[in-house]
Amino acid sequence: MNLAWLDLPLTTSCYAWRLERVDGVALGFVSHDRDLVIDNLLYRAAPGMVPSTIALSDNLEMDSVDIEGVMTSGAIAEADLIAGRWNGARLHISLINWESREEEPLHLISGEFGEITRSGAAFRVEMLGATSFLDEAIAPLTSPTCRARLGDRQCKASLVTHQTEITLTQVTGGELKFADLQGRAADYIYGELRWLSGENCGLSFAIINGEGNAIRLADQPAQPVFVGDRVLLTAGCDKNFATCRDRFQNSINFRGEPYLPGNDLLTRYPGA
Known part of the structure; x- marks a missing residue:
């Protein structure tokens, strides 16, 4: 991975957010002062969207990050948050070089939306990392009722x-x-x-x-x-x-x- 642009004397980096709702809607935002096009998706300028400290590690501890911001985009409407359209959404955060889009971005974290809390016009989202599934039981417990969900890969019903x-x-x-x-x-x-x-x-x-x-x-x-x-x-x-x-x-x-x-x-x- 060529990340020489991170060592430049003048920083040209910003955060890029890609949000994918469960209904297929995809949105992009950058913590920059102008819009950018990344992989044919328009990333809107949203300087107020700043993640908390992101710690990358190679152990099996669950990666998580709190996301705070202001709903400056009409696409993230309060009504949609209340209705639950953002529940379970996927989020990818990368660090990119806004001056040259040919540079390879630095992928930081990916995960799924957890708890969403609001305070006035601001929102706070807990993102669950890829290792959160390790909290689940390794072996299923016995039960008189079925543990599968109708139509899933265990049930197999059409x-x-x-x-x-x-x-x-x-x-x-x-x-x-x-x-x-x-x-x-x-x-x-x-x-x-x-x-x-x-x-x-x-x-x-x-x-x-x-x-x-x-x-x-x-x-x-x-x-x-x-x-x-x-x-x-x-x-x-x-x-x-x-x-x-x-x-x-x-x-x-x-x-x-x-x-x-x-x-x-x-x-x-x-x-x-």
């Missing part, structure tokens, strides 16, 4: 056959009603609703209840919903073996131990 694209026909209190659901709302309990149009387009919400043609979400959308909005409903699974076997015909991929004796077996004694 979500296409358990999804429905439908139009919202009525909003009553906290319930959303769909006339074309044909009374199958209960099939989507523990499932997911993803908005395909309207002010909440691209956002997903968990479904906690359903009856007839009405469903109820775990969290209400931050933006208003209107009759005529299109949604994608994904069926839910209660993670019980009987449901996996009878409804999804997927018992061969069930990731649980429904017949494993529990701790009560260990406490049994003669005459109990």
Whole structure:
């Protein structure tokens, strides 16, 4: 890696931020006083976006960094932060030579957005490093219910056959009603609703209840919903073996131990 430009007597470096939301939107910012084009992406000038101290190491400790800044860009709107559009977003921070774009940048850190807190017009983001997955359990714990998520690589069930694209026909209190659901709302309990149009387009919400043609979400959308909005409903699974076997015909991929004796077996004694 040729980083001779870092040894120049006059510094020409600045931070470059590339943000990638889970819905595919990509944004670029530089801590410089003018816009720059990097890899065919326009990086807007945002001098107020300054990262905290970044420590690079070769050990297995989790790399993390706090990001503080002012929402000077209209692309980072307060409404989007409240709605959750930035949850789980990916961020890449590099040090670049703004005077010559032919110089190889110095990659500093990449990670995923963690907790986002706001104070007035300012925001603070905790970024989780690539080693954060090491906090997870090495081996799964036994459980009578399935540990997989419907449609993931462990479950292997095809979500296409358990999804429905439908139009919202009525909003009553906290319930959303769909006339074309044909009374199958209960099939989507523990499932997911993803908005395909309207002010909440691209956002997903968990479904906690359903009856007839009405469903109820775990969290209400931050933006208003209107009759005529299109949604994608994904069926839910209660993670019980009987449901996996009878409804999804997927018992061969069930990731649980429904017949494993529990701790009560260990406490049994003669005459109990």
